[in-house]
Amino acid sequence: MAMSPRVSLPVATIDASQRLIFETTEDQDRAWQIGVFYLRAPRSLELDKVRCFGEGLSFPDSPYREIPKYGELEGFISLENNQQTKLALQRHRWDEHYPPEIANFGRKLDEIGIGIVREVFHQSGIPEQHWGPASGGYAAGEGTAFLNFVHYDTREPDLGLRPHTDYGFVTILDATAPGLQVELDGSFVDVPVLEGHLVINFGEALNFITQRSDRTVSAIVHRVTTQSASNPVRHSIVYFANPCLDGYLQQYDSQGRRQGSSTVHRLFESLEHKLTEDN
Numbered sequence: 001m002a003m004s005p006r007v008s009l010p011v012a013t014i015d016a017s018q019r020l021i022f023e024t025t026e027d028q029d030r031a032w033q034i035g036v037f038y039l040r041a042p043r044s045l046e047l048d049k050v051r052c053f054g055e056g057l058s059f060p061d062s063p064y065r066e067i068p069k070y071g072e073l074e075g076f077i078s079l080e081n082n083q084q085t086k087l088a089l090q091r092h093r094w095d096e097h098y099p100p101e102i103a104n105f106g107r108k109l110d111e112i113g114i115g116i117v118r119e120v121f122h123q124s125g126i127p128e129q130h131w132g133p134a135s136g137g138y139a140a141g142e143g144t145a146f147l148n149f150v151h152y153d154t155r156e157p158d159l160g161l162r163p164h165t166d167y168g169f170v171t172i173l174d175a176t177a178p179g180l181q182v183e184l185d186g187s188f189v190d191v192p193v194l195e196g197h198l199v200i201n202f203g204e205a206l207n208f209i210t211q212r213s214d215r216t217v218s219a220i221v222h223r224v225t226t227q228s229a230s231n232p233v234r235h236s237i238v239y240f241a242n243p244c245l246d247g248y249l250q251q252y253d254s255q256g257r258r259q260g261s262s263t264v265h266r267l268f269e270s271l272e273h274k275l276t277e278d279n
Helices: 025-034 047-056 091-097 100-124 128-134 204-210 264-278
Strands: 011-014 020-022 036-040 075-078 084-090 144-152 161-164 170-175 180-184 187-190 197-202 222-224 235-242 248-252 258-263
Touching: 011 025, 011 100, 020 025, 020 100, 025 036, 025 100, 047 100, 047 144, 047 170, 047 235, 084 091, 091 100, 091 144, 100 128, 100 144, 100 170, 100 204, 100 235, 128 248, 204 248, 204 264, 248 264, 258 264
Parallel strands: 011 036
Antiparallel strands: 011 020, 036 197, 075 084, 084 144, 144 235, 161 222, 170 197, 170 235, 180 187, 180 222, 248 258
């Protein structure tokens, strides 16, 4: 089988004050344009310990597989039409179901996610007093977030995950093996695993908020290739920064004038309709 081309992504760090820093302005411009970049993982995350927890979920006797479902999006879930099996929980359930060190890890990702969103707003020219209302509260530490642990059932002959954009603000991904692809110029290209780095991609809600600002960010289309038993076992940790589903998103220009708004439900419904049409 022919190898897919590989993409070279911009690389950023996040400093002690949660400011996002790229090596060059050209790197930041490219990250905003394509909607994906690498972030050097802070040592405080202790990723190896958290990965061990996630890998343990693939064993049938893991007690965490017994966590109940909360609707269609939370609990231990096997998704239809792809190979993903995952444990997915929103922030307000982390302390109830995750071990303390995993719940604390989620809160560290909260800090990173908020820092990234605030940097996007800073670069967009939206005045700071509007960052909270624009993001349905997420930039001010509200909103919601999911912390998911994913592995892939290679008995299912399907894509690991079908092409899509994420609906929220920011996705933070740690994956232990290749498989992630992003769509650039109409073709899917491999995103190599870069040791010690997370993959960050922007979602549709952040694209919506910044559309009337000085700098818009793109929501990247991505997928996971079919995983086979001969591949390295692919586990991933995925953090989704989201607005509350019953909240609002606001669009502002650099003068602080509100230029548009949407309920989160209406925006997500329109995206779901578009995804259904495209497929």
